[in-house]
Amino acid sequence: MSDTADESPASQAARECADDIGAVGAMFMLDMDNHVAAAAAGYEGLAFYFGGRGGVLGDVPVAAVVKAFCFFPSASVEAGWTQAIGVETRHEAAVRFARAAETWAASHLPTDGIGYERLAELAGRVSAAADGASAPIFDGWRALAEPRSARELAYHRVNSLRELRFARHVAELDRLGLDPLVAFMIKSPAMADIFGWPQPRPTPTDEHRRVWAQIEAGTDVAFGADLAVLEPAELSELVALLGSMRAAIT
Template sequence: MTPEDAARASAEAVGGISSLFMLAPSTYARGAELGFDGMDFYVAGRGAALGEVDADVVAAAFVFFHPPTVRRMWEASASVMSRRDAAAAWAAACHDWAREHVPADVDAARLAALAGQVVEAASPAGAPLFAGWRALEEPPADDASALAVHRMNGLRELRAALHGAAVLAAGLTPLEAVLVRTPYMAGIFGWPEPYPDVAGVAEAWASAEAATDAMMGRVLGVLMPAELEEFVALSSALHGVLSG
């Protein structure tokens, strides 16, 4: 298995494992307890890895979200807690969700170790949310479920950043990319209707996805061939169990 093969084979798991905590009702129940309103916890918590910045910086890092929507939620959440505390609360929600949902028969410790090698060696160039998440405190090694999902979220942020760059390089707008890949998310990402016709841009999106695999493959190249196979197998198995 080549690193690019591994990037392609693990794309769904890398993108999907930590997205499940981001979509979990328990995450937003926790946000409400802390004083956030709905999706404000997502924008405040995820974006807070960037620090105390203007909303346009957060929108730039999110890439695929409607910038005015990001601004509204970012500014609405400013009074709830400091950005540093919001980042910590978001990470804690990730860890709590992992402890509850990662099954004991998954080798979370090994997945955490493999993902950790990649996270540690990866360049942060063009990936500010990945860089910010990597700078947060990790769970301890004996908290394997939380550590595995924490590191997989780092890889999610990295792949998302690389994909955003590939989409823009392919000549697509962020909204077009959302409508091709996950049209049901356009409203959640804040984009107002009417939406443009994207019938003619599927090929450009596929080219961007292939470029993302190539870039992510270079990142995964820090792993040996046998480790690549392990990473794909473990991450795919965990994603399969978690997504039901």
């Protein structure tokens, strides 16, 4: 890791691994085979995403799910959340979602060449020590039964880190008062139709982008505080292992 003035090793590691955690953790959610299997079980549209990922929240009001997902319009969340309960219980949906992650890992990650056991250990220590009070999806995900295989366990815990960082990001968004849709139009405007955001959509200003940069920096600090349970050498190791996992995906 390179030196950055006034930045702790943990915050630096948080910044350096952010893209890998986000990209790798999301891949099973985007996998068409998993969505085909979910459709065969009775899920429609994005209902498996909302019902499965949000299933760890339990039987909560839809407003709590909208808040936890943050970057989706409430109508999309409510439709998916409502349809999902007609398929199976919230816990069953969450378990199905976790098994989808395992299936994806088994199909797309090599059996060797990556330090899966070490990655699982490091990620697991971060997850176990983190305060989940303001990170409900993360808190629910880490409470699920974990796979036994080192490869699938490592992937499961990478998604745990993804949910933890996401929650820290949402907290920073709330703290600085940037509208989620404005933030979405800065980060992923091409995905607005897929996410179901209605027209008209705002055009972010230079001030919005300045605040967004502050949110990103604040997220690194907040997630860095979670990573700080690791020693500096372990932080470097975690960053390297996450990069190796992403590079090895087939």
